[in-house]
Amino acid sequence: MSDVINTAVEALQRKMPSGFGGGVAKFVIPGEGSIIVDGTGVRAEDSEADVTLTASGEVFRAILEGEMNPTMAFMTGKLAVDGNMGLAMQLGAAMG
Numbered sequence: 708m709s710d711v712i713n714t715a716v717e718a719l720q721r722k723m724p725s726g727f728g729g730g731v732a733k734f735v736i737p738g739e740g741s742i743i744v745d746g747t748g749v750r751a752e753d754s755e756a757d758v759t760l761t762a763s764g765e766v767f768r769a770i771l772e773g774e775m776n777p778t779m780a781f782m783t784g785k786l787a788v789d790g791n792m793g794l795a796m797q798l799g800a801a802m803g
Contacts, residue, residue: 711764712740712751718771719749722802729797730757736764744798758790758798770802777802 715734719742726748733756734742741753762770766785769775777799780786788795 709739711736712742715764715767715771716742716749716751719744719802722771723749727798727801729801730791730794732756732794732798733759734767735759735761736767737761739764756790758788758792758794760795760798761787761789 715736719734723744726746727744728746731743731745731754733754734744736742740751743750743752743754743756762780762785766775766780770777770780770786775785777786778796781788781795
């Protein structure tokens, strides 16, 4: 597992200590790996999800640190969303 993924898992665990009860979300950082967030917590894993969010490590870092709004990242093409868009919006609010 890459340092980028480890750092992202830790940041997501701080933002969502109880996980995400709305469904299963997958964050994909190309060249680094994947993270699953669900009702059981946050972990480095590549499995099926209701929604998949894909962005560079730099974009994910900016979102997690509050430097970039997830909606703006999506609107400007820096964040790709595949699957349940409503769930993606709930996830963005939970990461707030």
